[in-house]
Amino acid sequence: MAEPAATKRERPERPDRTEPPGRSEHRERGSAEDAVIATRGLTKRYRGGQLAVDGLDLTVPAGSVFGFLGPNGSGKTTTIRMLMGLIEPTSGTARVLGRPMPREAHAVLPRVGALIEGPALYGFLSGRDNLWRYDAADPGADPRTRRERVAAALDRVGLSAAAGKKAKAYSLGMKQRLGLAAALLQPRHLLVLDEPTNGLDPQGMREIRTLVRELASDGTTVFLSSHLLDEIEQVCTHAAVMAQGRLITQGPVADLSAGARGRLVVTTPDVADAARVLKEQGAGDVVVAEDRVTAEPPGRDLADLNTALVTAGVRVRGFGVERASLEDAFVALTGEGFDVAG
Known part of the structure; x- marks a missing residue:
């Protein structure tokens, strides 16, 4: 010491x-x-x-x-x-x-x-x-x-x-x-x-x-x-x-x-349908958790993505991109994570 x-x-x-x-x-x-x-x-x-x-x-x-x-x-x-x-x-x-x-x-x-x-x-x-x-x-x-x-x-x-x-x-x-x-x-x-x-x-x-x-x-x-x-x-x-x-x-x-891309977050009771539409629209790493679906945004206008969800009958209660965290930046730079909770 x-x-x-x-x-x-x-x-x-x-x-x-x-x-x-x-x-x-x-x-x-x-x-x-x-x-x-x-x-x-x-x-x-x-x-x-x-x-x-x-x-x-x-x-x-x-x-x-x-x-x-x-x-x-x-x-x-x-x-x-x-x-x-x-x-x-x-x-x-x-x-x-x-x-x-x-x-x-x-x-x-x-x-x-x-x-x-x-x-x-x-x-x-x-x-x-x-x-x-x-x-x-x-x-x-x-x-x-x-x-x-x-x-x-x-x-x-x-x-x-x-x-x-x-x-x-x-x-x-x-x-x-x-x-x-x-x-x-x-x-x-x-x-x-x-x-x-x-x-x-x-x-x-x-x-x-x-x-x-x-x-x-x-x-x-x-x-x-x-x-x-x-x-x-x-x-x-x-x-x-x-x-x-x-x-x-x-x-x-x-x-x-x-330097890291944020996560797209969709809040909806129709998580299964939302996940399917996001995948069809080119979103990556789609994750479903309770009433939220998160994903890597596809390379297209997010307004069009929101329209696709609504057209498919998904009840969208929240839609947006969360700011990337330092953890996201670290993973993007190194391809791996580490103990972020201590």
Whole structure:
């Protein structure tokens, strides 16, 4: 298990200890030169020949909530560990906040909060005391205001009431929250979260999504790794899709979804007749479920398709095309799906 990257550093140069820039400062950015994270040909091959990350070219725009998406084992965590200087790449380059990693980790990591592979905690200490230790390990943290920082971080992740409980008694979701609190002890330009909702119940997941949006609105760039498509789609502005160590695509979430065709949906009590007509009219992948029939739209005017249904005596109560989801885009790009429910 890895501790938040913000504690693994030498004393930073004082000019780097600044508040995250406001969202207005992020306007007109997004090129590789201005990216918060930029990799070129980033590759990691382990002993024995296992290729975990293969020639990754990734660009994370400043001010974005960037979803790093892929099945478990696709290379996401290995990539994050290289970005944070925890492991050396086999080849290629990585720049974080405009500086090469891991060579300038001492200047980068004080401006980064990270939660990678779960938090490293002292089980015999309370949640509050764990945060005190994290904060005390930060050479740039003012000890005179430590109590206020720790209290604010606990409150922000909803752990104030459990602050005095020993960490070994925490649930997995509570430990995730405590690790996130450690990453938020100081203002950050970049927040890197590896599966941040792991172990959380639905309410906890909603709270973390709300927190991520708040951080982004304050100007922090959030890099969020997940295998949950729905989570990425709800909170992220941009995303990249990884599979088997390689980058499949990246860009604004809306653009990725737009690249896949939506599903035609017909609501009717006459589902059998509707399915037959849709097939006759060239629709593909026709699926019947209760009072709905869904299909891949044929390459023709949808008004004509609706007319054909009505002419055949189908009582059409609803007719339209649902917007393609990120799941649809992933399947269209890779020809396969993965665990979208968690």
